[in-house]
Amino acid sequence: MPFSKESDRWQQAIYYFTGYEAPKIDTLFEEWFGNDEIPLMKVQLTKQKSVTYVDVDDLQWRVDNAGRNINNTDFVIPFYKTGDEEESGEEASGDEVTYYKARFTLLGNHNMEDRPTGGVYEGGKNKARYDNDFKKSDNGTEWDTGPHTQYAYGTGRALEALLDNDGGTTGFEWNGISVPPERVVDLASFDRAAGAFDRVARFYVNRQAELEEWHKRVGMQENEAWKGTAAGVFWHLIHMLNKRYEDYADDLRNGALFSVPGDAIRIAGDVFKNAARGLQQDWATWEAKDGNPLSFLSDLLSKITDHVWDHNITKITYKVHTRARGETETTYHATGKFRQDAVDEKGHNYGPLNSLETWKAVGQAAIERWKKSVEENLVDNADFALRTVHDAWSPSVFDLGTIKTSSGDSLSKEYEEDVADKEKKEAEQKEKDQEKKEKEWEEKQEKYQKEQEEKEEKYRKEQEEKEEKYRKEQEEKEKEAKEEAARKEKEWEEKQAEAEAEQERKEKEAEAKQDKYMQEQEAKQEQKEKEQEQKEKEAEAKAAAKEKEQEQKQAEQEAKQEQKEKEQEQKQAEAEKEAEQKQAEQEAKQEQKEKEAEQEQQQAKKEAEADQKEQEAKQEQQEQEQEQKQAEAEKEQEQKEKEAEAKQEEQQKKQEEYQQQQQQFQISQVTQQKAEQERAKKEQEQKEAEQEQKQAEAEKEAEQKQAEQEAKQEQKEAEQEQKQAEAEKEAEQKQAEQEAKQE
Incomplete structure (x- = not known):
């Protein structure tokens, strides 16, 4: 069952004993769960490709296939299932079964080679890593064990600090929770307080011995001649002081070195310390055995595995079927005592083995078992410790004693009778003297008050002068800061204008350079076209002249034409081929020049763009530097203003403290005078x-x-x-x- 605020006495006891405030027990597991909100673990249910039939006597199969630290995970429970998802119990007898495995990954600090054990560790937030089994459905489970470890282990560490450290829980911190100074518990404080009472008792004992010696010297009995004189008053004074100090010493001392109140405080401290030691020992035993809730989960899974082995794995049979062509097929079926539920050693049924809700209930049951161990091992002991300290510190037990003053400590009855007449005669004179003293005291008070007022006025003027001076200095600094900021802003604007002008000049130069380059390229291109045209005309002219010459030679050498016809045709072909080759070379050269011109134009464009980007980067850097300088100036100004305000507050605080001290001095003077007057009239009412x-x-x-x-x-x-x-x-x-x- 969940703990109520009243039943979580362990958390409360640790808070009272140490000042360490652990989280409430009902909040420890709010963020400690895996997939589908299953507490303490991740669970995966996988259907196997085939059914494995297990011999009832084959215990080695169980060792290899069920339990802790097998199949590359923390815990595995294999089981058979029949029918629909919701079917369970013995009604499935005779039905064919399928084979499943429930795989469990425990979240937290553990070593699954054996049952998870205790051991103090600082928890916190963790994230699961992918593995072969969960990578398809797990996006990286996150859980937090910090609150649990703060409660389960931080409380014990706080008790250890209280018992073992000088200063107790002073400066104690564990896993994010610290003990603030106002809640520190120090066992040595009992001894310090007791020692103070012991010193007071020894003081009265030592002074009483001295006063007794004085009493012996002036006489144990009053001299008749001293009655009504100053010597008689002195004798009565010594007699009264000796009796009072004797009473104080008798009431306070307890032996030669100790006192009654001191011993009472030491006893109370011993009770408190023993109770804390008992709590620490109870915690150490519990922590090593049951501090880790995963141990309860592991044990519960083992009990469920036992039930599955006895009522599921070993409760199936098989049938062999002969098919056509002599082929055989084996099927597996549930027997009469077959069960497919998760059941623990107490017979509690958590639900079907193939349901994630079942394992969610199992995880919650492990948490409740852990809480029950807290209640049985820690909470009950915490209740006893708190009651023990309460009883030992109750007024009926924790008695610091009383200090009495015997009757007759003032002037004795006999002395009053002896000096009655003298006191009557001197009463008027004493009254006059008292009035005179009161008047003188009032005059002194008025004079003192006047001096104080003059000092305060002087101090106030000095403060006003200092404040005015400081205000002027601040105004001057603010003025200088504003001027500096304006100057820096003006410089930045000038630099910005220069940068913009420089950028504009470079852009114009780049444009002019680009225009000039384009014009030169166009002129070169035009010149090349003219040269090409001239060459073509010359070639045509040469061809025409050559053709004319050929005709003339043909007319002159018609006789030789037939003989040289083949030779002429060959030469003509070579000439045509040479002309075509020259024409192709000329075109290739022209194309290459055009490509080179285009590349030069692109290069010039790239250089212009690079210059533009460089200029923009410099401008942006200058803007950032200016903004940074402006921010630093503002921050420096703000810091100076804070320092000025702090100084002003400190001066004001000192002035208020001075005034309070003066008022307290005046009140103490009046109180002291009244106390002296009342002390002279007060008499002892109780008898010895x-x-x-x-x-x-x-x-x-x-x-x-x-x-x-x-x-x-x-x-x-x-x-x-x-x-x-x-x-x-x-x-x-x-x-x-x-x-x-x-x-």
């Missing part, structure tokens, strides 16, 4: 005999309560030893059972 009787009763009651406390402490120790013996016996029994199962 009655006081001694009360003292005897108080001592008797204290001895009786001390005896009761010792008896309770012995009973607690006996119960603790019995619990420890039972826990050790239970651990040995479980170890023996585990060894027997393993064998």
